[in-house]
Amino acid sequence: MDKLNQNIRPRRLRKSAAIRDMVQENHIGIQDLIAPLFVVDGKGVKEGISSMPGYYRYSLDLQLEKLKIWVDAGLRSALLFVKVEEDLKDNTGKASWDENGLMQKAIQSIKSEFPELCLMTDVALDPYSSYGHDGIVREGEIVNDETVEALIKMGLSHAKAGADFLAPSDMMDGRVGAIRKALDAAGYTGVGIMSYAAKYASCFYGPFRDALDSAPGFGDKKTYQMNPANKKEALREIELDIQEGADILMVKPGMPYLDVVHMVKEHADLPVAAYQVSGEYAMIKAAGERGWLNEKQAMHESLLAFKRAGADLIATYFIDDFINI
Ligand code: PBG
Numbered sequence: 001m002d003k004l005n006q007n008i009r010p011r012r013l014r015k016s017a018a019i020r021d022m023v024q025e026n027h028i029g030i031q032d033l034i035a036p037l038f039v040v041d042g043k044g045v046k047e048g049i050s051s052m053p054g055y056y057r058y059s060l061d062l063q064l065e066k067l068k069i070w071v072d073a074g075l076r077s078a079l080l081f082v083k084v085e086e087d088l089k090d091n092t093g094k095a096s097w098d099e100n101g102l103m104q105k106a107i108q109s110i111k112s113e114f115p116e117l118c119l120m121t122d123v124a125l126d127p128y129s130s131y132g133h134d135g136i137v138r139e140g141e142i143v144n145d146e147t148v149e150a151l152i153k154m155g156l157s158h159a160k161a162g163a164d165f166l167a168p169s170d171m172m173d174g175r176v177g178a179i180r181k182a183l184d185a186a187g188y189t190g191v192g193i194m195s196y197a198a199k200y201a202s203c204f205y206g207p208f209r210d211a212l213d214s215a216p217g218f219g220d221k222k223t224y225q226m227n228p229a230n231k232k233e234a235l236r237e238i239e240l241d242i243q244e245g246a247d248i249l250m251v252k253p254g255m256p257y258l259d260v261v262h263m264v265k266e267h268a269d270l271p272v273a274a275y276q277v278s279g280e281y282a283m284i285k286a287a288g289e290r291g292w293l294n295e296k297q298a299m300h301e302s303l304l305a306f307k308r309a310g311a312d313l314i315a316t317y318f319i320d321d322f323i324n325i
Contacts (some may be wrong), residue, residue: 019161020150026307028300030074033322034120034238034273034315038082039106040083041065041104051207051283052278052299055317057083060106077118079167079179079315080106081211084127090138093125097153099160105162120194121158124170132169132216134224148175152182159188164227167250168195171224194248194273197241198260200236201225204253204279211278234260238268246270248313253277255302258309265310273307273313281317296321 013023038057040047045059056065067078082102088095095101103121110119111314123149124134131137133145147170155166166183168175175193201222209215226233238249249268251261252275265272284302287297299318306314316322 004164006195013143014191017218019258025197027302028303028307029049030322031321032307032314033075033303034077034262034313035070035075036079036080036081036315036317036321037067038083038101039061039102041102043086049149049207049211049287050316051210053282053289054320055211055281057211058152058297060109063106064109067110067114067117070319070323071114071117075117075282075319077120077313079108079120079122079213080110080126080163081122082106086213089128089130089258091130093128093150093154096125096128096150096242097157098158101157104161106125107158111162118164119162120165120167121163121170123155123158123166125154126170126214126216129214131218132214134221135172140218144172144174146171147171150215151175152178155179156182156188158171158182159186162303163191165192165194165248166261167194167200169252171196171199171226173240174244176241176246180245192247193245194214194250195241195246196252197238197246197248197249198257198264199252200228201259202228202253202277202279202303204256205309207278228256231260231263234263235267238264242268242270248273250275250315251311253280254306254314255280258305260301261306261309264310272310274309274315276302276306276316276318278317 016018040057040059042059043061047057048063049055067116126132126134133142135142158166175194180193242247247269249264250273251257254274256278261274284295284298287293299321303314
């Protein structure tokens with residue numbers, strides 16, 4: 001074999017751990033992560049979710065204990081969801097703006113315990129909907145504008161309870177602008193909006209719907225969530241949310257949509273968040289449990305991939321695993 005005459009050798013930069021660390025392009029830290037929280041009513045409750053091993057629904061008292069561990073480890077932000085009792089669900093979702101509701105009480109106590117934490121709250125009707133849809137149902141349709149009115153009331157009640165950011169995850173048209181306007185009119189100019197700007201109709205939400213008992217009772221969410229085959233449409237959604245006053249743009253799901261994350265980062269000068277959703281977590285956990293993947297490494301690599309694609313923030317269920325690396 002002829003001697004290789006090669007003076008350009010990229011492997012020189014991979015020769016030792018020291019040089020690899022020195023030239024590493026992307027890093028992931030706890031400050032990049034957003035912890036989703038699933039809060040249930042009661043006291044002393046810790047419920048496993050079979051499709052999300054290692055993740056739990058907690059009553060508020062235990063959620064605060066868990067959060068303390070995470071905040072002590074440097075966590076800066078959490079995204080709050082609640083599991084709503086069956087008898088509080090209806091087609092209007094009116095329990096979602098009850099000032100004494102579980103969500104509102106949870107916001108108050110989390111913020112009084114952890115004033116420095118950036119607390120974000122899910123704004124969508126599905127956990128409160130007797131149909132498991134993100135909107136009000138009329139003759140089998142998810143009606144847009146009436147739903148937006150409900151989301152405004154819900155969002156205002158979160159702001160009043162002390163939320164730092166509202167995270168509308170419903171994909172109704174015009175909801176970011178309407179919520180922004182209502183917040184400003186009520187004096188909550190400092191409360192931000194992290195919009196699920198490009199949210200796809202994805203099967204990867206399955207475990208989450210188990211966690212919150214929020215699977216649609218009929219049909220699917222394809223008349224409001226986006227078609228997984230579309231990319232340009234994401235730009236349109238992003239543009240609208242920017243015009244309507246969003247502060248942070250979210251893409252969801254995460255890993256199967258890294259091309260969208262990258263495109264959004266290139267196009268927008270707002271911070272971009274990506275949501276590593278329940279099904280993505282479940283896949284890595286399941287393969288890890290079987291010994292088919294090294295779970296810790298898969299987790300770390302997947303989180304780095306989000307950063308490489310351009311995500312500034314990542315919502316992920318891997319907080320415990322990340323802290324315990
Ligand atoms: C619903 C909502 C969903 C998720 C966050 N908010 C599910 C859905 O749209 O049906 C999914 C999160 C996850 O899968 O981790 N408003």
